[in-house]
Amino acid sequence: MEQQQRIYPIGVQNFESLRKDGYVYIDKTALIHKLVSSGRYYFLSRPRRFGKSLLLSTLEAYFQGKRELFEGLAMERLEKDWVKRPVLHLDLNIGKYDTPDSLDKILNDNIAQWENLYGTSPTESTLALRFAGVLRRACEQTGERVAILIDEYDKPLLQAIGNHDLQREFRNTLKPFYGVLKTMDGCIKFALLTGVTKFGKVSVFSDLNNLNDISMDRRFLNLCGITEEEMHETFEEEIHELATVQDMTYEEACNELQSCYDGYHFTYNCEGIYNPFSLLNTFEKKEFGNYWFETGTPTYLVELLKNNHYDLERMAHEETDADVLNSIYGDEEPIPVIFQSGYLTIKGYDKEFGLYRLGFPNREVEEGFIKFLIPFYTRFSKIEAPFEIKKFVREICAGQPEAFLKRLQTFFADTPYELVSELERHYQNVLFIVFKLVGFYTQAEYHTSEGRIDLVVKTADYIYVMEFKLAGTAEEAISQIEEKHYARPFETDPRKLFKIGINFSSKTRNIERWIIE
Structure with a gap:
């Protein structure tokens, strides 16, 4: 009997469809259970195409009590009380933010959908007040506190880098909107915001100081991405097939995979994380390629480098401290943006002086980024x-x-x-x-x-x-x-x-x- 062809979740971001349609899934639910069990308010920064949207979709299915989707996964064993809760899931990745009202339209559309479920109030005149009203009514009507999931919280701010007026407009909108998470604390069971970057110096979170940033937290480093152990546990057959097609030994194929796609370190002295998007594409096509990089590099990164007359040679051995890594200095300093976007990663750490040494994570990123620079210079x-x-x-x-x-x-x-x-x-x-x-x-x-x-x-x-x-x-x-x-x-x-x-x-x-x- 012919073995069924495995299908890889390339670009699949919905956990329910992934499970029902039989896609390969690396079980992250033990970590997800630990996340839900050990806190309430979280922020996670990871590069694009690293699985943030799938993580939020998995949490959505969990909070909606869809136990059947977790059959055979760690969550089925770990979770004893499956409670169905209201979930407010906001995805800011879908919009193009080039005018002050473009963000308002996206937020208004999402709130209107939630109001169709939980009702409205004529006194709620602003986006923040409407969001708070939906939260309160969802909790009152269901008798359960709400789970809030916000995907790519920073997309409007990233698209407005270089446009100070537009970025200020977006901050003025997002600051009170996200501030609702603090004022409505009694109605919230869990909240996770994800994005590529952390806007420390131009914070939209100043009214929300209860967020636990787990971006560099060792307990949750592999919530997104694929570890060496996970790759071998899940894709051992694929590695052998890749080696055969590429006329390599098994060891050579492993070394090439590591050289091309491994090397993301989200804190110091930790194991490397593989880029999941590139790894899955390589196994599906049985061909090495710059898959992650070819999905698009935002030009604002290069504009930051050029506007700051940045010495590109420094990128291979840039040194900086945690304050810089954890914040964005608008147009003043490009390194935090480039690090948080995944084009640089942590290569070493000087504990005495608290300095991180940065560099390109792997060959895919290094070669792709250098090629991308050519038309700009x-x-x-x-x-x-x-x-x-x-x-x-x-x-x-x-x-x-x-x-x-x-x-x-x-x-x-x-x-x-x-x-x-x-x-x-x-x-x-x-x-x-x-x-x-x-x-x-x-x-x-x-x-x-x-x-x-x-x-x-x-x-x-x-x-x-x-x-x-x-x-x-x-x-x-x-x-x-x-x-x-x-x-x-x-x-x-x-x-x-x-x-x-x-x-x-x-x-x-x-x-x-x-x-x-």
């Missing part, structure tokens, strides 16, 4: 850029430094005049992007310190040692290679060595001259 589009990088790599691998240096000039063409005041940083960022991408195909080591840029690129047949002068001459660059003995480590290497000194011109805003030895 160069004249090349997303479509053109990969072809240009491959030409770069071919020329480097063929030992043609003249050709790839001429190509490098094209990456600096048409530098916008508004960047003149930050020209040095722009040069550094473009070089970082180009050689990071080259490094995915070759062995490239890129370092910066005290205004000095060093680059070593190694291929099967060649080694390139390059020095870039942003305020100097090509002769000075090549002299620095000699004086500081940058090439000495490669003297006994049989590969052909190129020493290259390059200088930039602030007048032409491009590479001016190079010397190759």
